[in-house]
Amino acid sequence: MKFNYGPSSRLIVVCGHFGSGKTNVSVALALSLKAAGKKVTLIDLDIVNPYFRAADAEELMHKNNIKCINPQFANTNVDVPSLGAEVRSVFLDNDPNSVAIFDVGGDNGAAALGQYKRDFDRLGYDMICVINKYRPLTDTPGAALEDLREIEYYSRLKFTHIVNNSNLGAETDIEIVESSFEFADKTARLADLPLFCDTVVNAAYITELYEKHPERTFFFIDNTTKKLF
């Protein structure tokens, strides 16, 4: 599958409005970087929502030899927002082939990143803003930008890339994906950031999308968060 990974730092922060699909994007990114030969660590920094989180994808990650660092008490009886000292270990990893992906809780949950600001500034980072046109509070470029700035404020970091993860869950079809391009391009323009890909939840659409829109980059992401049925 054609995929040009935009960000190039060894520290990648994935953030966005709550429910925008940060965890799915983080997991897909981890898998694709692993496939490209990187040593990948996925860090679940979501201290906001104890229901759907990267920690749920742990089995899949282990199967693919991707290291996971989860909040100390994730999915236990004491699901308190607590981040272990282990998170710091990724800032001490000097291996040029290693990549750490931070899956961060939405909106003010990004404040959890603040404590690592000095490390991020020292080592350099990429920060991806995940956007979804079909989420009501971020359904216009203006609203998406407002949310993006809010996250930057709480995290004390700056976004470097945008991922267009516009989808309607199980009802996503090609038209749903296509009709989000204008929103995504405009949001990226407003934020003055590169849009590095549009995500596609159904692998079957990718060929057709590339035929119709050769100028864009599509990235297949599987829905890995908890399946209820």
Add this chain to the structure above:
Amino acid sequence: MSNKVLMKGNEALAEAAIRNGCIYFFGYPITPQTELAEYMAKRLPKVNGVCLQAESEVAAINMVLGAASSGVRAMTSSSSPGISLKSEGISYMVGSDLPCLICNVQRGGPGLGGIQPAQQDYLQATKANGHGDLHLFVVAPASVQEMVSLVGRAFDVADTYRVPAMILADGALGQMMEPVDFDAALSERRELPEKTWATNGHGGKRKKNIVNSLFINPDELEKSVLERYQRYAKIEENEVLYEETMVEDADIVIVAYGITSRICKSAIEMARAEGIKVGLVRPITLWPYPKAALAKAAETAKHFLVVELNMGQMVDDVKVATNCRRPVSFFGRTGGMLPTAEDVLAEIRKINGGIR
């Protein structure tokens, strides 16, 4: 182009309330319903509404009481332990004949319990969510889209009969994201009575209104309860909602509501593929209960199977509705665990073996 948006159940409940004219929200955070209050906090200031995080659940429900007294649409939301705390205020609202909406996004209990989905508050919601003779209008949505349509229905019923209404959801529905179409859900509107009882300022033009649940004189108190029960009778007559799936030829009829009904639908498809005739009666209103639909199903079905995320709280309602004409079995998980469709299928097979 589709008008659909992707929303969490909790957010959809909040947005639906706003679109149904409720711009006064009073709550206290608790997992798994917190997104509802967060959404209100973001949206209500933009529509000149009030979203207030109270100091406790008890304070929040009493703020709803105050707001509703003035005739506006007001709501609160919580999850199981918080609903228990609100019970006193809920009873006061019943006693004061005040409409409002209460959302219970249930989690596992008893006590602090857990944060995962459960249906362990069925009896509390349908039988006695407070002291005194009382009922709430209780609806159990099974999808995010249905959450939206039932919010409008709940407010309308509450306003029509002057009763508190409750959306009885669960952590799974509150947290799951599904596409919703608000325009489709808002199409049905009904005539609502004017709130002549509201304490919204008489301007010297009418007698003052008093909203109160204290009746020291037992004659008066009895009269007020009897009058309320006449309204309850009308609700039972006019407001029952349920969904039937393949009941006509079914040997086994499953009775399940909310998230559990969706798991059961998958199990029914699997059972039908094996040649076992299974159907589903899904109560949408839990009070009033769809007694007639179940009584009718009992004419043809051989066996009922109640599936819930609790220890069998609805079983007696099915037995009463069907007058115990057929055996009623129960299958469920509790404390935050969800059964799989395969688990339900295994129960269906067991019952089917017995029927032969």
